[in-house]
Amino acid sequence: xxxxxxxxxxxxxxxxxxxxxxxxxxxxxxxxxxxxxxxxxxxxxxxxxxxxxxxxxxxxxxxxxxxxxxxxxxxxxxxxxxxxxxxxxxxxxxxxxxxxxxxxxxxxxxxxxxxxxxxxxxxxxxxxxxxxxxxxxxxxxxxxxxxxxxxxxxxxxxxxxxxxxxxxxxxxxxxxxxxxxxxxxxxxxxxxxxxxxxxxxxxxxxxxxxxxxxxxxxxxxxxxxxxxxxxxxxxxxxxxxxxxxxxxxxxxxxxxxx
Amino acid sequence: xxxxxxxxxxxxxxxxxxxxxxxxxxxxxxxxxxxxxxxxxxxxxxxxxxxxxxxxxxxxxxxxxxxxxxxxxxxxxxxxxxxxxxxxxxxxxxxxxxxxxxxxxxxxxxxxxxxxxxxxxxxxxxxxxxxxxxxxxxxxxxxxxxxxxxxxxxxxxxxxxxxxxxxxxxxxxxxxxxxxxxxxxxxxxxxxxxxxxxxxxxxxxxxxxxxxxxxxxxxxxxxxxxxxxxxxxxxxxxxxxxxxxxxxxxxxxxxxxxx
Numbered sequence: 001x002x003x004x005x006x007x008x009x010x011x012x013x014x015x016x017x018x019x020x021x022x023x024x025x026x027x028x029x030x031x032x033x034x035x036x037x038x039x040x041x042x043x044x045x046x047x048x049x050x051x052x053x054x055x056x057x058x059x060x061x062x063x064x065x066x067x068x069x070x071x072x073x074x075x076x077x078x079x080x081x082x083x084x085x086x087x088x089x090x091x092x093x094x095x096x097x098x099x100x101x102x103x104x105x106x107x108x109x110x111x112x113x114x115x116x117x118x119x120x121x122x123x124x125x126x127x128x129x130x131x132x133x134x135x136x137x138x139x140x141x142x143x144x145x146x147x148x149x150x151x152x153x154x155x156x157x158x159x160x161x162x163x164x165x166x167x168x169x170x171x172x173x174x175x176x177x178x179x180x181x182x183x184x185x186x187x188x189x190x191x192x193x194x195x196x197x198x199x200x201x202x203x204x205x206x207x208x209x210x211x212x213x214x215x216x217x218x219x220x221x222x223x224x225x226x227x228x229x230x231x232x233x234x235x236x237x238x239x240x241x242x243x244x245x246x247x248x249x250x251x252x253x254x255x256x257x258x
Numbered sequence: 259x260x261x262x263x264x265x266x267x268x269x270x271x272x273x274x275x276x277x278x279x280x281x282x283x284x285x286x287x288x289x290x291x292x293x294x295x296x297x298x299x300x301x302x303x304x305x306x307x308x309x310x311x312x313x314x315x316x317x318x319x320x321x322x323x324x325x326x327x328x329x330x331x332x333x334x335x336x337x338x339x340x341x342x343x344x345x346x347x348x349x350x351x352x353x354x355x356x357x358x359x360x361x362x363x364x365x366x367x368x369x370x371x372x373x374x375x376x377x378x379x380x381x382x383x384x385x386x387x388x389x390x391x392x393x394x395x396x397x398x399x400x401x402x403x404x405x406x407x408x409x410x411x412x413x414x415x416x417x418x419x420x421x422x423x424x425x426x427x428x429x430x431x432x433x434x435x436x437x438x439x440x441x442x443x444x445x446x447x448x449x450x451x452x453x454x455x456x457x458x459x460x461x462x463x464x465x466x467x468x469x470x471x472x473x474x475x476x477x478x479x480x481x482x483x484x485x486x487x488x489x490x491x492x493x494x495x496x497x498x499x500x501x502x503x504x505x506x507x508x509x510x511x512x513x514x515x516x517x
Contacts, residue, residue, distance in 0.1 A: 010428045033431035103425055125383070126424035135424060165424050166384035166393060167361065177291075 002052060003059045003257055005249025006039055006073060007082070008066030011102035011130065012215065013038035014246040015046035017057075018254060025050035026243050035066025043072070059257035061249040065103065077252055079245055080108055080119050086248025087211055088114025091235050095207040098197060098226065098234075099244075100216035102130040105197055107204040114248075120204040126165040128196025130216045135165045136189050139172055140182065147186050151221030154187035168192070187221060194225035201230060209235050217241035259515055260310065261317045263507025264297050264331060265340065266324035269360035269388070270473065271296035272504040273304035275315075276512060283308035284501045293324025301330065317515050319507040335510050337503045338366055338377045344506030345469050346372030349493050353465040356484070356492075357502070358455060358474035360388040365459040372509070378462045384423045386454030388474050394447050397427045398440065402477070405444050409479030412445030426450060444479065452483035459488065467493050475499035 002024070007014040009031060016026045027045040031038045039062070047054060054072075062073035063082040070076065079099075087097045088110055097108040105128050106121040126132045130144075137144045151157075158175055162168040168189070175185050193216065210232045216222055218241060227234055239247070260282075265272045267289065274284045285304040289296045297320065305311060312330055320331035321340040328334065345355040346368050355366040362381035369375055384390050395405045409415075416433055420426045426447070433443045451474075468490050474480055476499060485492050497505065 010425075033428060033435045035432070103428065124421055124425075126422045131424050162382075164383045165422075166389050167382075 001058050001254065001257055002056050003250050003253035004043065004046065004057050005082070005246040005251070005253055006043065006060070006062040006067075006070055007064040007079070007243070007245035007249060008035045008039050008062065008070060009064045009102055012242065013042045013066070014243045015042040016243050016246040016250045017046050017050045017052060018250045019050065021254070023239065023247070024052070026240070026246065028240070028242055031066065035069040036071070039066065039070040059253040061253040061256065063245050063249040074253070075256060077249060079104070080106060080121070081116055082245045082248030082252060083213065084108050084110040084116045084248065085114040085251040086244035086246070087213060089247060089251050090238055091209065091211060093209045094211055094235065096210040098201065098210065098212045099214045100128070100130060100193070100197060100212070100222070101214040102134070105129050105200065107197070107201045107206070109204055109207065118204055120200045122196070122200060127163040127168075128193055128200070130214070132165045132168070132193060133189065133216065133219065135169050136172055139169045140176065140185070142186070145218070147190060148218065148220035148222070150183050151187035151190045153183040154181070156184050157191055158184045158188035160188045160192045190219060190221035191225050193222050194229055197226060198229045206230055206232060208232055211235040211237060213237065213241045213244040215242050259316050259512070260314055261508050261511035261515060262301065262304070262315050263340065263504040263509070263511060264301055264318065264320045264328060265337065265503035265507060266293045266296050266320065266322040266328065267359060267503075268323055270500065271300040271322070272501045273300040274501055274504040274508045275304050275308045275310065276508045279512065281497065281505065284498070284504065286498070286500055293327045294329060296324065297328040297330070317511040319511040319514070321503050321507040332511070333514070335507060338364060338379070339374045340503045340506030340510065341471050342366045342368040342374050342506065343372040343509050344502040344504075345471055345495070347505070347509050348496055348502070349467065349469055351467045352469045352493060354468045356455060356459055356468065356470045357472045358386070358388060358470065359472040363387050363455055363458055365462040367462055367465060376462055378458060380458055385421050386451060386458060388472070390423045390426070390451055391447070391474065391477065391480070393423045393427065394430060397430055398434070398443065400440070405447070406477040406479040408441045409444040409448045410482065412439070412441040414442050415445035415449055416442045418446040418450040421454065448479040448483040449487070451480050452487045455484055456487050464488060464490060466490065469493040469495060471495065471499045471502040473500050
């Protein structure tokens, strides 16, 4: 049985194709504020990687911010259940899933079969999301992928006092002008993202095993900060942490197709 | 009697010179790296317009976020009190002042003498401040003034549902890509801005008459949206709405001299 899941995020669009329960292919592309177009392209890419045609798909579920714009999906689902299902499929011992995407961050408690028990989410404010990191990286003329490794070189993280991404951007520029070390500024920024996530996590409660997913899971600085603040060790995911929502959508598609 | 007020904000600095109770000159500049530089520059410019020097000032009060660092000021007073004072002096019937500056938003209620009764402010989140409009004008690739004039032409403002400035960028870009009219996007942005200001002002309660100060008061689109959403008429300032803080400081200086 072949099924697919799509996750149309504000920044990136992801697709996962499942063939008899295992990942046959996946793809990640930038959304570029064109959710409809991005969904089509990512689907074509993923199908062609797997050597499968659209008509072979038994069922297809869309999730994420732009899920209503995926005309070819059989069904659309909210992100939270998809994230739970996707993470559980990879690591069945998980009890807590921490997701930090471009414009949302969530802490999800899952139970049997990856079903959601409780969750907390922030999708109102860019602080504590990947977009916050993006704004700061651009201001510092760094790539988003540089932020994690660079922060590890910091010996004296700067404390960032503004929560608002727009104001933090000005704050960071004035720190640069004051001659502070880039590594220390970046470490302070990662720390600020982690702190916001800890507030959310404390509200929902954290139970091990825990994993972190979403684009920001690729930032080693944020992951290390979260591990030390929450006093947990994040389980390593066997796949790209950005595709968990799409994977979960595909898992749900599998159940619908049966 | 010549007095002056000097307002050093986060983005701009203003100075107002008064002689015997009327404004004889004022100046607005973009801030320099240090508040004392901004204050010196703007004050010298205003003084030279009036044909005066610093020595000709009888009293000077500073205000704004850099107010404590101004060497030539005799005293300093918070910008909240100064905005209330300046606005009520210009329009004596005013009891509520909405001040939307570059990085903050305040609602101020004053009595019949322009003295502060109560206030509420947001300086934590860029939404509902001038910075929000700056971010949006950059996103849409239009100037700040164009953003205002575009919005006035809109017949069908688009819903902007995000609160966060950064998230509104994503929303606006989608509208651009979907081929929506710039005017309708701009109008939606002004409405979002007005909603944020309303949320703040609503907490203090509106007492007539209402006026608006700060740089954003020059944006006719936001002003119109705010009037619609608050269902009040916002009194037009007879002077540049950006100098009201400095004007209030000058009036406090005058009152100090009369004591």
